[in-house]
Amino acid sequence: ALEPLRRALQLDEKLHRDPLSIAECQFSLGLAYARTGHEECALSEYRDALRCDPNWGSVLFEIARVHAHRNRVLDAVAYLANAAQQDDFYLSRAQHDFDFDTVRQTPEFARLVAAT
Numbered sequence: 001a002l003e004p005l006r007r008a009l010q011l012d013e014k015l016h017r018d019p020l021s022i023a024e025c026q027f028s029l030g031l032a033y034a035r036t037g038h039e040e041c042a043l044s045e046y047r048d049a050l051r052c053d054p055n056w057g058s059v060l061f062e063i064a065r066v067h068a069h070r071n072r073v074l075d076a077v078a079y080l081a082n083a084a085q086q087d088d089f090y091l092s093r094a095q096h097d098f099d100f101d102t103v104r105q106t107p108e109f110a111r112l113v114a115a116t
Contacts, residue, residue: 022052023048023049023051023052023053023056024049026045026046026048026049027045027046027049027056027058027059027062029045030042030043030044030045030046030049030059030062031062033045034062034065034066039066039069039070042062042066043063043066046059046062046063046066047063050063055082055085055086056086057083057086057087057090058083060079060080060082060083060086060090061079061080061083061090061093061094063075063079064076064077064078064079064080064083064090064094064100065094065097065099065100066099067079068080068094068099068100068102068103069099071102071103073102073103073106073108073109074108076100076103077103077106077108077109077112080094080100080109080112081112084112084116088116091112091113091116094109095113
């Protein structure tokens with residue numbers, strides 16, 4: 001079901017060469033992958049989108065969310081910290097997002113919250 005979107009992204013890349021537009025497509029594709037349980041594919045798309053803007057808070061937050069869902073605490077907290085540097089909203093969002101439930105109980109998360 002996601003293959004047509006992937007082909008469209010490749011076509012867009014060949015025709016337009018607009019990095020921001022391509023990164024937005026990669027971000028959207030990452031969201032679609034994450035929501036359908038294809039987390040490795042989602043991470044790959046998110047990382048590609050970050051090449052356009054390494055400080056893109058939404059992408060950093062979504063990477064943190066995938067890592068949190070997989071119980072990769074250190075990775076989740078690191079990406080969340082980077083997202084929170086862009087906007088504190090991401091930290092408050094993580095405090096209520098169910099994907100962060102297991103991470104929220106860790107000392108690493110508590111230190112991040114206390115530091116901001």
